[in-house]
Amino acid sequence: MIIFYDGHCPLCRAEMRHLRNHDDDNIIQYEDIQQEDFSERYPDLNWDDLNNRIHVKLPDGTFLEGLDATHAAWKKVGKGWLYAPLRWPVVRHVADKAYLAFAKHRYKISYWLTGQKRGPECGGKHE
Template identity: 50%
Template sequence: MELTVFYDGTCPLCLNEMKQLKRYDNLNRIGLEDINAADINLRFPDLDVVHANTVLHGLQADGSWLYGLDVTAKAWGLTGKHGWIKLLRLPLIKPVADLAYLAFARNRYRISYLLTGQKRCDNGNCKIK
């Protein structure tokens, strides 16, 4: 895997994005790990689950970590889709985009409810509109 993404599988919008990523990951370059998995710390002892619950984490093949929108940009870049996301990493846009991402991350359950009618997923099972 070139990138392992650690996501919140109880968040409907987060889970939906991960499903989309895998659909477009034709070369199987992206691994997905739900931070709520019972054995997550056994398999990934360097992962801070508390911090991963506040900001998206990504582990690259070389062992380095990415966070937030850097994970999103890297993951979508590996699929060759949603090229516009790399614009969010441009120097003048990055600080504003990162603040917007953190606001989304803090409020992801409320936003999910507004957009999908579902606040949380049960056992990775969501009903996305």
């Protein structure tokens, strides 16, 4: 499984750190879409789509996005229960809308919650 995340987003970086802390067997490959060579290494992927929301590529080549991707990643490390309620049919629709709003405004929300601005110091060419 490969997870594609925005390394310029403070909250996204924090979640990847937490996910890695639970990924004892290194079963997830973490790909920061902001890395200089990202487009060279993944020329067939649409960077703008990946930047709009988090994505996971499963071993069979299937892509998941948004909260489905996040849930799949946490489930892979044995903590799927953290996001499972957001996938329940009654909650799913509202949670997905809320996630899209978060993804669109993630830099501002990250700043409000962490005091950290968007992180070009992490490297990357995409601003």
